[in-house]
Amino acid sequence: MGSGNRHRKVKLAFEATSLRIPLADIITIREVQNAVRKSLKYGQIAASIREVGIIEPPVVVRIQGDDDQYRLLDGHLRLDILKERGDKDVVCLVATDDEAITYNKRISRMATVQEHRMILRALEKGASEERLARALNVNIGSIRDKRRLLDGICSEVVQLLQDRIVPINTFRELKKLRPLRQIEVADTMIAMNRYSWPYARSLVAATPQNQLVSEQRKSIRGLSDEQIEHMEREATNVDREFRMIEQSFGVDHLDLVLATGYICRLIENVRIVHHLAKHHPELLAEFQRIVQLRNAA
Incomplete structure (x- = not known):
């Protein structure tokens, strides 16, 4: 129920329809530096726009007292690329509140889950896997892996990790777990701010057999009850020290x-x-x- 309520709030945060807005009417809140324009990330976004167009619309908010002016909340690189190309306008999502800080903290467009959703949207619009691979400068196997990224991942974990940079191999480890254990492992990774594949693999190894999906029970050699109890004690101590420092x-x-x-x-x-x-x-x-x-x- 909690995740459903959060989903409804996200919908209410935007106007019902998107708008095509002249670039000259959008005010940015930061400048894109030349060093950023030379970065790999900038080049990948530019190639993606060239190959398949804008998949993730920029997010703007209306400026109070001036219905023809908008402040950009998310999409500075995309907007800069469009200006460099000579485009005159762009379709945007219009936020109902100016939440530039909280919005950018909540959503990272380079997060793994967001990239997965971007790829799905591009495929739904008719882009081929080969074309996407060229746009993102990756091999086609990577596109296919990212396309299937969330198969076997419960929705609560998707919500928890949607704004995190998580290796694909970490998601592979999560798929070995039952949903409740997936949530526990995701919470642990967030609390420790560690999302690496070796760390996820260690958490899977510390998982009791009855919390693994059935096909993984024989292939994963779990720890003994004594070892798990010892790890839980150590984790509790580390968590207590972390919270004191925090x-x-x-x-x-x-x-x-x-x-x-x-x-x-x-x-x-x-x-x-x-x-x-x-x-x-x-x-x-x-x-x-x-x-x-x-x-x-």
Whole structure:
């Protein structure tokens, strides 16, 4: 029921129909740097647009007080590529609220699940696997693997991992598990921020036989009850330590920001700099290094 409610909220976040909007009427919230234009990711998106067109429409929101102007929430690279091509307009999804920060945190267009959905949409529109492989600069076997990515993955896990960069082999490991165990493993990977294939394989190995899909029970040699109990104790200890660090991180970070700001103000005072240079040169050098690191960031 919970996942269904979330699905309905996502639908209500957008207007019922998409709009074809002139590029000149869309205001971007960040510039695309030349270094990004030379990146592999940019080239892949450009090739995809050239081969099969825009599959994922950019997301915009109306600017209050000006019905003819829109702010871009998602799709900066796609919009930049269209401008470089000389296109004049683009079909967009129109969000009902300006949620640029939360929207971009929730959805990553390069996430594995999102790429899978993009490929399915392209295939539904008539693009061939060969054409997609050329567009994304991958071999056709990779396209076929991504097409079948979520076969055997329960919907709750799809929701959990939809904005994560997860290796295809990790999804292969998840398919060896029953749905409830899939959810447990996905939750563990998110909590530890680890999605690698070896980590997923270790979680599968630590799975009791009755939580594996039937065809995997003989091929996967599980751990003994004692080993699983020991791993669970260790995982509980690690989780407790992680949460303690997580709770103190905000306060520690704030203290660091305040201290760095104070040091920067000290260094701006000529008299203090002269005093430190004369009596504490080692402190002055350290303070100057801190200021340089802050400015570089």
